[in-house]
Amino acid sequence: MSAFLFFLLTDITSNSDAIIQKMVVVWGRTESFSSCVAQPDTWILCVETCFKTESCVMAVLDNTETCYTCAFNESxxxxxxxxxxxxVKVAFKVKVDESLVDKCPAGENPPTFDGVMAEGDASTTTPDGKIQNYTIAYTGTGWKFLVFSMARCLSECFFYRRPTIDWCLTLGLTIDANISYSQTSPLCQKYNLEFSGVASADELKGIVYQIKYYKAQESLPSLNVFVDAQRTTECQATPTTEKCMSIEGFNTVDKSVQNLDGYQFMTDASAGATIGKQCMVMVGDGVNDGKFDFVE
Structure with missing residues (x-):
């Protein structure tokens, strides 16, 4: 069995695409606290906690002056x-227009100002991240939610956010067949996937978890995982130069990995160059899980 690391591209983001949301406070009472958690803070701090918590949709103050933060759920x-x-109060987390970054929205029956349905985003960016959107409609006596939810990734994948892109990351395994480094990228493309590097400590932790899982599932003593990095021809001859010890010393498909900061090598980034070992792997031998080395 061989393994290789790949990612599935799911969504492209940039700073200019950032969602702007505000907490809009109304006099109101929730019909249920089933998805709510009592907070020890003052109302203001409780609302701030909801605002900063991805999955939080609203904060609620009851008649005992206890504040609750309420997470997104499908009901x-x-x-x-x-x-x-x-x-009694409710603070809804809702999207606002860019023009209202430094202003408060206005109109009757907030957050559905002047009868316009409000929208909100409680999507999460944890490894099990979910897309969680909702709209809020005014009923004449209060507000009701319409919700939409889906997992960002397939069940065997983990979600990660890099500075300019979102994606789902998992291991690709070939059962009862060995593959070479040169076969990995075409195999990924066959399934509309891309070969990947490792961009952060969080990604590394998730990949090590998957390595251990598959080793246990398949009763394997060790499992090395191809990573998107093959030493350039130039650096095969001069592997210890500053350039060759950096990401510039490797041919890659995954251009969003800008450096080797997240890589802990068994020796260093020049290892194996003089004996034909130019392809990077992540080690999964039970002792050095998550460290990087090179193979032919």
């Missing part, structure tokens, strides 16, 4: 509209 409770005298 979000309705919120009843109340009066100031009831002293």
């Amino acid at each position: 979000m409770p309705n919120v009843q509209q109340t009066m100031k005298e009831d002293k």
Whole structure:
């Protein structure tokens, strides 16, 4: 059995595409606290916690002045509209236009200002990340949620966010057949995938987890994983120069890996060059799991 590391491209993002959201506070009462967690903080700090928590949709203050943060779920409770005298509040997390970055939106019956449905995003960027969007509609006596949810990745993949791109990362395994480094990228392309490097400590941790899982599943004593990095012809002759010890010393498909900061080598980035070992692998021998070495 051989293994190679690849990623499935799912979504491209950039700083200019960033979602702008605000917390909009209304007099209201949620019909259920089933997805809510009581917080020890003041109302203001509780609302801030919700704002900073990806999966949080709203913060709720009850009549005992206890604040709750409420996470996205597929059956979000309705919120009843109340009066100031009831002293209960709800802060909805909703998207706003770029023009309102430094301003408060205005209109009747917020967050559905002047009858326009509000939208929100509670998507998560953890390895089991989910796309979680919702709209909020005014009913005349309060607000109801319409929700949409889906996993960012297939069940065998982990989601990761790099500075300019989102993707799903997993191991590709060939059962009862060995493959060479040169076969990995074409094999990925055959299934509309791409060969990948490792961009962060979080990605490394996730890959090591998968290596251990597959070793246990297949009863393997060790499992080396091809990583997207093959030493250039120039650096095969001069492997210890500064350039050749950096990402510039390797031919790669995955151009979003900008450096080797996340790579811990068994020796160093020049290892094996003089004896024909030019292709990078991640080691999974039970002792050095997650370290990098080179093979032919």
